[in-house]
Amino acid sequence: xxxxxxxxxxRISEHDLEFxxxxxxxxxxxxERYQVIREGILDNAMMAEHGFSGSTADKFExxxxxxxxxxxxxxxxxxxxxxxxxFVGATVAHLFNTPDSVERWMNxxxxxxxxxxxxxxxxxxxxxxxxxxxxxxxxxxxxxALRVLQGGSAGLVSSTVIDFRxxxxxxxxxxxxxxxxxxxDLASELARSLERRIVKVVLGAF
Numbered sequence: 001x002x003x004x005x006x007x008x009x010x011r012i013s014e015h016d017l018e019f020x021x022x023x024x025x026x027x028x029x030x031x032e033r034y035q036v037i038r039e040g041i042l043d044n045a046m047m048a049e050h051g052f053s054g055s056t057a058d059k060f061e062x063x064x065x066x067x068x069x070x071x072x073x074x075x076x077x078x079x080x081x082x083x084x085x086x087f088v089g090a091t092v093a094h095l096f097n098t099p100d101s102v103e104r105w106m107n108x109x110x111x112x113x114x115x116x117x118x119x120x121x122x123x124x125x126x127x128x129x130x131x132x133x134x135x136x137x138x139x140x141x142x143x144x145a146l147r148v149l150q151g152g153s154a155g156l157v158s159s160t161v162i163d164f165r166x167x168x169x170x171x172x173x174x175x176x177x178x179x180x181x182x183x184x185d186l187a188s189e190l191a192r193s194l195e196r197r198i199v200k201v202v203l204g205a206f
Contacts (some may be wrong), residue, residue, distance in 0.1 A: 005011045006099055009204045013095075014041075017069035018092035020169070022196045027073060031089045036065075037074035042092065043067045052113050053120070061110055064099030064101025068094035083179040086186070087157075091194045094170040094205050102165045106144045114146055125152040134160070134184050138192050141165045147182050156180050160187040166198045 027034070033048035044057035044065060072090040079085070096102045114131045122128050127150060133146035150157055160183040162173045173182040173190035 002085075005199065005202060006167040009169055012169065012202060014067045014069075014092060014203055017067070017093040019028050020194070021069055022089045022172075022190070022194055022197060023071070024073075026154050026193050026197060027089060028193070030086065030186055033079065034073040034075055034089065037072050038087070039071040041067060042070045042094075052117050052122070055113075058110075063105055064097040066095040066097065067107065068092055071117040073144070074166060081178060085178045086175055086183065087178055088174070088176040088178075089186075089188060089190060090172075090174040092170075092172040092174070093194075093198060094172065096168045096170060099165060099168050101167060102129060102170045103142050105164070105170060106142065106163045108163075111144060111146065114148060121149055125154075126150045126157070127146075127152060132182075134182070136162045136164070136184070136188055136191065138188060139164045139195055143191070145184065145187070147184070149180055159181070160184055162187050162191040162192055164195060164201065166195060169198055169202070171195055171198055 022119050044060040047060055048055040048057045057156040070090060070092040073086050117128050118126055118131055121174050129149045132147040134147055136143045136145040143162060145162040156179050158181045160175045164171050170206050171194045173187050173194055175187045177183055
């Protein structure tokens, strides 16, 4: 990635993150009937609260993470729930201290935490059944992806998640589906749109 762009990310503050995540005009056509179901600041305390066992705000801060902002889209109530339904499409922009801390997070926290917790309870009566590494494409710098399958009494739920780096910013694109499915193409479309949006904000073009 161009050094000038990386350097420009050092001018970014937590207040800029809200403008990086995708809004209704940016999300893929698969989500055109969806609405915002959740958005807001994602600080280290909130990350730890919803993270795996052993997660703490101090751990995330020590890993170089400052804060983040997320926005999630979900279907309207008249769309029903059925196998294959994408029940959420989300993007997140995380701010880190350095580009190196972003890369370490992707491998030592994101991937490691999921792989280490296969077979464990992940709350709300759900168990993490399997984790599969995927290979994302079309992104300009470091990127990783996982397909995660979890299940409980209500059935199976799958998630396809892509993490990628833009300087000291970590972009995350996430698609959650009912049943055992892989959504790499759709998650990649989200990720590429998010990357473009992040770059525009970093360069002051948004």
